[in-house]
Amino acid sequence: MQLTGAEIIMECLLREGVEVMFGYPGGAILPTYDAMTKYPQIHHVLVRHEQGASHMADGYARATGKVGVAIATSGPGATNLVTGLATAIMDSSPVVAITGQVARGSIGTDAFQETDVTGVTLPVTKHNYLVADVDELAYVIREAFYIARTGRPGPVLIDVPKDVQIEKTEFVYPEGDIRLPGYRPPQEAPADQIAAAIELINRAERPVILAGHGILMGRAMNELRELAERAGIPVALTLLGKGAMPEKHPLVMGMMGMHGAAACNYAIQEADLLIALGMRFDDRVTGNLKTYALNARKIHIDIDPSEINKNVKVDVGIAGDVRTVVAQLLPHVEVRQHPDWLARIRDWQEDADERDILHHDTGERLLGAQVINDLWKFTGGEAITVTDVGQHQMLEAQYYPHQRPATMITSGGLGTMGFGLPAAIGAKFGRPDEEVWAIVGDGGFQMTMCELATAAQENVDINIAILNNGFLGMVRQWQEFFYEERYHATPMFNPDFCKLAEAFGVPAMRVTSRSQIEESVAFARSVKGPALVEYVIEKEEIVYPMVPAGADLHNMIRRPKPGEVIQR
């Protein structure tokens, strides 16, 4: 069958099971947009800015575990994808981006809308391709999807010159094994490493499991739970590991790290064994490496061999698929309980409970923590929440416990403001049966709020909660703590978010007191299509606890107990 390059792209996407792609047309990708008209099975979502397309593909991927697809034209179209690709690689999200490129004869001539896209995206993709021959196209696309979703997942970009899209060739879909000589994600662990890990696990008195995104990506939720329950080991989650184990489970301590639960951080510092599963010891979870978990032996299981011994030296480093490796461990793990250790953790938790803002009298003020906690309550804790970056993100992590995997989507590694709204749109396309809430701040929302138009055009049934404090809240918090309260460039003039939403045809509601939150959830749910709720919250709220950047993990700034005087 003779097909054009553009038609081959569409045929290959069909065979990869792609249902939806997020993109923006332009000169160099037009042949592919034209070919789309022959493939109505694949729904194309017209975004308002290509950054939105890459975040939507990312949100779709994280919500479904499938590969998300973004498409853009050459030059500015492709460079606008970069933030989304960088977000995806930091959080190991499987995304395939297809970009148009100027015709082969024009490459290197500074042609109109030409950018060296494979060069620009090299450090922010798992792999990328410039397709130089239409005969390679089908192989390249197949490889790209395979690389994106296997091993440690990540974004892959395919740059296709315009004339390659136009050229015709005999299309034969490449069946059979993919032959990538240099691509061998590790699977099982060798027996000696399993034995070494078992020795440590069965001997530990104060063990802690650190569970990360790898548990979710590797579908190792059951194995994790079995390990924790069998050996009676408390579990600390990374931000992206939320949902790896039901957060109401008695062994789950909550999130670790900079704004993590104090009990988690103390437990890590006092542990005699850390079992790190599918996480990478990011600086936001370790604090000062020189004082990190000094008493603990460490087992690190991750699919990426280059993560082992990168930040934290470990006693047993296993490069392997976390589900396979934990399953290898399980038969040898002794049934244990650690009552003294768990009691000690419970003491820390009770102390934290006393400090919790929800147990303080806050008068008339509406706090972000209350909004998030009430959203949790009134959505039954069952929604998929997609956050932006900042205080509201950390509050979500603290006050919206998730019982199911892949129901919390956030930009953890890169911390990309503007991620929330587009990623929520992508997530809803992937999981139309689920209630999806974009929880965003007033700052991040304004970075990508043009995607309200996309949500309206597609009538995407998402609910948008803006926590509006009129500040870049997290930056303001740093200025308060570390820059002697010089609030420079953090107070924000904001538009009237409700009027703005209405201008896009999106029904909106403003909430100024806690008593309205339940009604706001009912309102948002009643709208079939996008709905926006603006929560006008306390301007100067602080997210506690906080490990200052580079400080020791146990040296958290804590919220004072009621009646206690703040000491700074």
Next chain:
Amino acid sequence: MTDQSATQQQTEQHQRHTLVALVENKPGVLNRIASLFRRRNFNIDSLTVGRTHKPHVSRMTIVVDSAQANPNLIAANLLKLVNVIEVRVISGEPHVSRDLALIKVRSDDPESRNAVTELCERYPARIVDIGTKVAIVEIASQESIVEALIEELRPIGIVEMVRTGVVAMGRGTRIQDTEYEPPVKIKQNSNGYQRFSV
């Protein structure tokens, strides 16, 4: 180079590691590797790349300063690149390594000519070009021997120098090769790159 820095370099040599990588012979692979080293802040002491007996495989020898990064971590990072087929840290095992240098020295009087000739007898070096003003000395040997020769030529007057960087190979049956064959035919594209059409 002053004497002091030469000594310093000698001591630092103990902290160097040699990695050998087999990579797919495709456009852009060298860029990917260079970009990785830059991005991860790994310091390259030398990097050489050349063809092998298999047209679709290139071989790189990379010498790194291991005071800055663990060579096994560098190898793990290299292996993450899809086009990198195999990596081995060979500095810990018996291996042969060679660095080739061409050194142009002053030879405009009998003393300098005699001195150069004498050095070429003591070292595995030879004069490959000589005129009334300058001579080119060629040496292909272990890095330390090349460096020793350079230090002895320095007082005579080095006017120009080029080095290839180290290439290395494991001794005996420590064979580093790949079974990999490219699927189907080899095409030559307009840029003169050898391309493997799949």
